[in-house]
Amino acid sequence: MPAIFLILVCFVGVGFSLLLFGGWLIFTIFRLIASGVESLIHPRSNRAVISQQTSAGWICQRAMCRSANPSHARFCRRCGRAVVVEPVKARMAVASL
Numbered sequence: 001m002p003a004i005f006l007i008l009v010c011f012v013g014v015g016f017s018l019l020l021f022g023g024w025l026i027f028t029i030f031r032l033i034a035s036g037v038e039s040l041i042h043p044r045s046n047r048a049v050i051s052q053q054t055s056a057g058w059i060c061q062r063a064m065c066r067s068a069n070p071s072h073a074r075f076c077r078r079c080g081r082a083v084v085v086e087p088v089k090a091r092m093a094v095a096s097l
């Protein structure tokens with residue numbers, strides 16, 4: 001009797017793991033498709049990331065990244081995207097609109 005219970009627990013564990021992995025896989029595939037469609041609609045947004053300048057460097061503005069990078073870096077060290085540092089004047093103009 002305990003052996004059957006143990007096997008049942010194992011199957012439940014494996015099933016739960018498969019469910020989690022399947023959900024993650026589906027989510028990842030849909031995210032990839034969505035980013036592909038977005039890059040087709042807005043090709044420029046895929047190449048450059050407008051970044052926030054700080055005293056130590058700049059922060060990647062991609063929602064999924066937000067990595068802090070040294071000021072001399074031209075590409076994000078985490079996601080690898082080319083970076084365009086947003087001028088302070090342009091940000092002020094956007095804020096005033």
Ligand SMILES: [Zn+2]
Nearest residue numbers: 060065076079
């Ligand atoms: Zn990044």
